[in-house]
Amino acid sequence: MGVRTESHKTEWLTTLPSLAWLTLFFAVPALIVLAFTFHGHTPNGGVGEWSLATWKELVDPDYPTIVWKTLRISFQVTVWCILLALPCAYAIARMGTRWRGVVAGAIMLPFWTSFVVRVFAWKTVMHPDGWLQAVYHGWLHAKLALFSWIPGVSVPVLADPPPGNCLLGFAHCAIDTARTTIIDSEIAVVLVSVYTFLPFAIMPIYTAAEKFDFSLLEAARDLGAKNFHAFRKIFVPGIWQGIVSAVLMVFIPAVGSYVIPQMLGGTNCVLIGNKIFMRAMQQRNIPHASALATLMAAAVLVPLGLAAWWTRRAAARDRRKLELRTAQLMSTGGQR
Amino acid sequence: MAFLEFQDISKQYGSVKAVDHVSLEVKQGEFFSLLGPSGCGKTTLLRMLGGFERPTEGRIFLEGKDITDLPPNQRRVHTVFQNYALFPTMTIWDNIAFSLKVAKRPKKETEEKVDAILEMIQLGEHAWKYPNQLSGGQKQRVAIARALVDRPQVLLLDEPLAALDLKLRQHMLIELDTIHDQVGITFIYVTHDQGEAMSLSDRIAVLNHGRVEQLDIPAKIYEAPATRFVASFIGDTNFFAGEIAAVRGDYCEIRSEGFPAIQAYNDKALAAGQRVDLSVRPEKIRVTKTAPAAAKGPGLNVVKATVQDIVYQGVYTKYWLKAGARRISVLEPHSRFLLDQETITWNDDVFVWWHPDDGYMVEVK
Numbered sequence: 001m002g003v004r005t006e007s008h009k010t011e012w013l014t015t016l017p018s019l020a021w022l023t024l025f026f027a028v029p030a031l032i033v034l035a036f037t038f039h040g041h042t043p044n045g046g047v048g049e050w051s052l053a054t055w056k057e058l059v060d061p062d063y064p065t066i067v068w069k070t071l072r073i074s075f076q077v078t079v080w081c082i083l084l085a086l087p088c089a090y091a092i093a094r095m096g097t098r099w100r101g102v103v104a105g106a107i108m109l110p111f112w113t114s115f116v117v118r119v120f121a122w123k124t125v126m127h128p129d130g131w132l133q134a135v136y137h138g139w140l141h142a143k144l145a146l147f148s149w150i151p152g153v154s155v156p157v158l159a160d161p162p163p164g165n166c167l168l169g170f171a172h173c174a175i176d177t178a179r180t181t182i183i184d185s186e187i188a189v190v191l192v193s194v195y196t197f198l199p200f201a202i203m204p205i206y207t208a209a210e211k212f213d214f215s216l217l218e219a220a221r222d223l224g225a226k227n228f229h230a231f232r233k234i235f236v237p238g239i240w241q242g243i244v245s246a247v248l249m250v251f252i253p254a255v256g257s258y259v260i261p262q263m264l265g266g267t268n269c270v271l272i273g274n275k276i277f278m279r280a281m282q283q284r285n286i287p288h289a290s291a292l293a294t295l296m297a298a299a300v301l302v303p304l305g306l307a308a309w310w311t312r313r314a315a316a317r318d319r320r321k322l323e324l325r326t327a328q329l330m331s332t333g334g335q336r
Numbered sequence: 337m338a339f340l341e342f343q344d345i346s347k348q349y350g351s352v353k354a355v356d357h358v359s360l361e362v363k364q365g366e367f368f369s370l371l372g373p374s375g376c377g378k379t380t381l382l383r384m385l386g387g388f389e390r391p392t393e394g395r396i397f398l399e400g401k402d403i404t405d406l407p408p409n410q411r412r413v414h415t416v417f418q419n420y421a422l423f424p425t426m427t428i429w430d431n432i433a434f435s436l437k438v439a440k441r442p443k444k445e446t447e448e449k450v451d452a453i454l455e456m457i458q459l460g461e462h463a464w465k466y467p468n469q470l471s472g473g474q475k476q477r478v479a480i481a482r483a484l485v486d487r488p489q490v491l492l493l494d495e496p497l498a499a500l501d502l503k504l505r506q507h508m509l510i511e512l513d514t515i516h517d518q519v520g521i522t523f524i525y526v527t528h529d530q531g532e533a534m535s536l537s538d539r540i541a542v543l544n545h546g547r548v549e550q551l552d553i554p555a556k557i558y559e560a561p562a563t564r565f566v567a568s569f570i571g572d573t574n575f576f577a578g579e580i581a582a583v584r585g586d587y588c589e590i591r592s593e594g595f596p597a598i599q600a601y602n603d604k605a606l607a608a609g610q611r612v613d614l615s616v617r618p619e620k621i622r623v624t625k626t627a628p629a630a631a632k633g634p635g636l637n638v639v640k641a642t643v644q645d646i647v648y649q650g651v652y653t654k655y656w657l658k659a660g661a662r663r664i665s666v667l668e669p670h671s672r673f674l675l676d677q678e679t680i681t682w683n684d685d686v687f688v689w690w691h692p693d694d695g696y697m698v699e700v701k
Binding site for chain 1: 386387388407408409413414415417419421423424425426427434435438439461463464482483486
């Protein structure tokens with residue numbers, strides 16, 4: 001008994017610093033934010049009396065759209081990041097140890113420069129006179145030429161035709177250049193977010209892939225599977241934990257991001273992060289900003305919790321099914 | 337044309353020749369072993385058959401079809417890997433069903449086949465477990481079942497018993513043999529363990545330095561080794577290096593340094609002056625305290641020796657004797673009640689003898 005208390009004590013002592021840290025700098029601030037939402041605000045930027053005024057203010061018709069847009073863009077960014085990170089991590093894990101270090105280093109290299117500087121650099125890359133814009137325009141024209149014949153597909157078209165650069169000479173394929181710059185658009189936000197968050201997706205997947213036994217892929221091919229089938233059915237489930245962490249590592253910061261939409265999204269891509277920033281820093285309405293933050297956290301955590309609950313339930317159901325099947329198999333096996 | 341044929345296969349890795357102009361023919365339904373020390377090229381040959389390596393030279397034919405350049409998923413050749421390579425994220429049932437699902441077989445057929453093979457390997461009750469919940473021997477059986485369930489043309493086994501402990505290995509040997517008899521599929525078995533190869537195989541190819549040293553039935557490999565390497569790799573043997581001094585009818589006389597003339601059966605009709613290695617297996621040599629009675633014909637080879645070491649094993653006793661400067665190992669089986677017999681002990685002066693027919697000459701080139 002004495003030994004047990006002793007080990008309990010050491011356990012407590014070792015976890016105490018991190019626990020204290022988390023309580024002080026995570027749990028307490030989160031609770032403060034939550035508490036702020038039940039306060040009004042004072043005109044000079046302070047936190048007012050206890051009230052439900054802030055929550056009532058949240059019934060802004062703009063917010064559902066912005067929340068939905070934020071979730072949609074974060075989802076897009078996450079999907080792209082995972083899709084790009086998977087082959088990337090696979091390739092790195094299959095490299096020789098020397099190259100592995102070099103490539104892993106190259107992926108982390110951008111972190112040595114300031115994030116804001118990098119986003120600003122993208123502004124130059126996406127300048128309306130730049131090559132990326134030209135590529136984007138070419139794509140839009142191609143899309144227009146191809147899809148304008150299909151009923152029900154809408155492509156942004158403006159009556160006022162821009163001079164000269166019309167593909168295939170179709171009169172109706174005039175594209176509104178003012179509205180279709182790549183900068184200040186959703187595409188810019190998604191593109192640069194993918195660029196920014198990609199290393200966060202690659203690293204956890206790579207860590208999992210490094211531990212993956214690649215002879216399993218050989219076994220799968222030996223049993224008749226094509227390369228992609230083996231990748232999908234053996235590799236992806238084998239590194240599933242890495243993918244889950246990558247999703248969290250990308251999705252959560254993407255939901256909260258405001259620098260990228262601020263600098264590259266213009267007025268076309270205002271996300272919840274920008275709104276929170278605006279309420280807190282420009283309007284000095286801390287309770288309102290807190291309420292938005294709480295709302296966003298709920299919008300992420302509630303579905304995540306539901307998903308976790310659903311997976312656990314499904315796993316339990318599967319297990320019951322398997323037990324049943326085994327019992328069945330045993331009984332028929334006995335009869336045969 | 338043979339069922340499976342390696343035609344003049346070579347494989348070069350940089351400056352290393354892993355496989356050096358190997359030609360082999362395997363019959364349908366045969367249990368064929370590739371036996372040799374590590375680095376002899378046996379695994380490379382197997383991987384070329386599986387489709388994981390391309391030969392630098394030569395072609396491989398399966399039922400008359402050139403499969404040399406086919407990827408692994410397009411040959412009906414499955415491998416039982418040394419580490420089993422069971423898919424850890426799938427149940428045993430799904431592991432076994434993998435090849436059938438990939439081939440998009442009807443669901444009912446898949447279920448029947450998987451259930452049937454599970455019953456054959458007696459793991460029905462473990463069907464819904466995951467590989468890490470099974471013991472080594474069970475994993476081994478699942479790996480075999482997974483590779484056999486869609487009835488491949490050839491089953492490749494890459495040192496499948498290497499990871500098991502001795503007792504389980506002996507058990508699995510019998511099981512493998514039974515499975516081979518049941519399914520009638522051609523098995524190609526790679527091993528460095530001569531015991532496994534001898535007990536399982538219809539024929540064995542002994543490999544060394546990427547070449548086939550001998551290809552024959554186990555008994556011939558053991559009794560009539562083609563080269564000095566085969567004689568020493570398969571079981572224990574005593575070598576007497578020397579030169580043929582005289583030929584007398586079917587027998588010849590070998591002069592070996594520090595030894596009286598040795599009589600040996602001259603099966604290859606070698607001429608006098610030919611340098612040979614005479615291999616005499618320990619169990620073919622007798623040890624007695626008294627000289628044996630003279631035999632007819634070429635007579636016996638009799639040498640005086642001193643006992644250096646004795647290891648009693650119950651079934652037999654192993655002796656190491658010193659004859660002149662030479663050490664001779666002898667394995668004396670006990671077919672009679674041992675305690676009634678006069679025993680030989682350390683430092684005894686004894687007679688060591690064997691019949692000229694029981695030595696086997698290997699030419700020295």
